[in-house]
Amino acid sequence: MPTHIQLATDLLRNAAKFFKDVGEQNxxxxxxxxxxxxxxxxxxLLLETDPTGVFVEPEDTPE
Structure with missing residues (x-):
């Protein structure tokens, strides 16, 4: 039985694949x-490696 983290990472990776596929077709x-x-x-990757970590946004990210 998968954990919540495993489910979340699978969903995120499937979404990433979807975006890649859309980009390849368009x-x-x-x-x-x-x-x-x-x-x-x-x-x-963040969820897998540090599931309880705090997200720190890069300084060069536009708001």
């Missing part, structure tokens, strides 16, 4: 979809 959206996919993959 070149006009490729850059944005790649950015979205990277964000979802990154959060999945």
């Amino acid at each position: 070149p006009d959206l490729a850059d944005q979809m790649s950015t979205n996919a990277a964000a979802f993959d990154r959060v999945a």
Whole structure:
């Protein structure tokens, strides 16, 4: 039986794959979809490696 973290990371990785697939099929959206996919993959990794950690936003991130 999967844990909540495992379910969440699977959902995030599946969403990342969806964004990658959309970007491959629509070149006009490729850059944005790649950015979205990277964000979802990154959060999945954060959940796996430090599930109770506090998210620190990079300083160069636009608001």
